[in-house]
Amino acid sequence: MSAFTPIDLYCERLGPDFWAEPLNALSNAAFLVAAWLAWRLARTRPQGVTLQGGVLIGMMATIGVGSFLFHTLAVGWAMWADVIPISVYQLLFLVFYVRSVAGAPLWLTAASVAAFFGTSAAFGALPAHWLNGSLSYGSALVFIAGLGLWHWRTGRQAPWALLGAASVFVVSLTFRSLDMWVCPHFSEGTHAVWHLLNGVVLYLTTCGFVFNEGRGTRPGRR
Numbered sequence: 001m002s003a004f005t006p007i008d009l010y011c012e013r014l015g016p017d018f019w020a021e022p023l024n025a026l027s028n029a030a031f032l033v034a035a036w037l038a039w040r041l042a043r044t045r046p047q048g049v050t051l052q053g054g055v056l057i058g059m060m061a062t063i064g065v066g067s068f069l070f071h072t073l074a075v076g077w078a079m080w081a082d083v084i085p086i087s088v089y090q091l092l093f094l095v096f097y098v099r100s101v102a103g104a105p106l107w108l109t110a111a112s113v114a115a116f117f118g119t120s121a122a123f124g125a126l127p128a129h130w131l132n133g134s135l136s137y138g139s140a141l142v143f144i145a146g147l148g149l150w151h152w153r154t155g156r157q158a159p160w161a162l163l164g165a166a167s168v169f170v171v172s173l174t175f176r177s178l179d180m181w182v183c184p185h186f187s188e189g190t191h192a193v194w195h196l197l198n199g200v201v202l203y204l205t206t207c208g209f210v211f212n213e214g215r216g217t218r219p220g221r222r
Helices: 022-026 029-044 051-073 076-101 106-124 130-153 161-178 191-210
Strands: none
Touching: 022 051, 022 191, 029 051, 029 191, 051 076, 051 191, 076 106, 076 130, 076 191, 106 130, 130 161, 130 191, 161 191
């Protein structure tokens, strides 16, 4: 596949035109709104917008831009503009959280990253057509849920942020998986709902980090 090969993966797209996926394209505003709200929240914290928090917030906005490009241009390079920021956010969030919130040493952080890649490879080995390709996000769900349980059990501030994100993520993955299945009955599909709910997911995960950055293993207030 070349950088300019047309790609048609979603119910809403019926042709190669720029505005062939209006709902899928416009719903990416959810990521920009989520980034803005997270930035406003971070500014209220005693430490303000830190480097790590700012990077996560910037990646949220980048995800929105990359996904907009893919759902409008729908060519090979735009697909990578969509996929890469999502992957980078996942990896950075894991490293930042394990180091700055959990206070883990470098070896455990590296082991967490290796486990994430291993889990991603395991999900990636499953048939790509299962659940409309949504299994590729299985590792993200597993790790958000796992970190969320630790986050809650150790009494971090905003204790339900990550578990809430995992719960919303299950719903958003369901809508992503149903996109082509509902297409004969609902021509716009359900992918736009995936974008809207993922804006909530990214906001909640980033909030969980912002509220607890630098706290190490010290329990926060409920």
